[in-house]
Amino acid sequence: MRTVSATEAKRRLPALLEAAQREPVMIRRHNRDVIVSLEDYESIRRNHIAEFQKLCDRIGAEAVRRGMTEEILADILKD
Numbered sequence: 001m002r003t004v005s006a007t008e009a010k011r012r013l014p015a016l017l018e019a020a021q022r023e024p025v026m027i028r029r030h031n032r033d034v035i036v037s038l039e040d041y042e043s044i045r046r047n048h049i050a051e052f053q054k055l056c057d058r059i060g061a062e063a064v065r066r067g068m069t070e071e072i073l074a075d076i077l078k079d
Contacts (some may be wrong), residue, residue: 001026006034 006029006044010018019025024037 001037001040003028005029009035 001024003026004012004016006027006031009027016025016027023034024040026033026037027035
C-alpha cells in the first residue's frame, strides 16, 4: 500500500487519484491514517460488524443462561 503525507497529497492530488485506481493509497497526517481505500474500509467495517455480532451473541447466550426471558427484558425496557 502506498502511503503519502497530507501535504504531498495536496500538492499531487491528480497523480494520487490516478495511483489510487491501481493500488490502495493511505494518506497520513501527523502520523495518523486519515484516508484509506474503500476496499480497506469495507473490510474493516465487515470485520467490526462480525466481531460485534459475536459479542452480542455471547452476551445474549449468557443472559439466557442466567434466566433472561423476553418478558423480563420487555419489563426492563418499558418506560
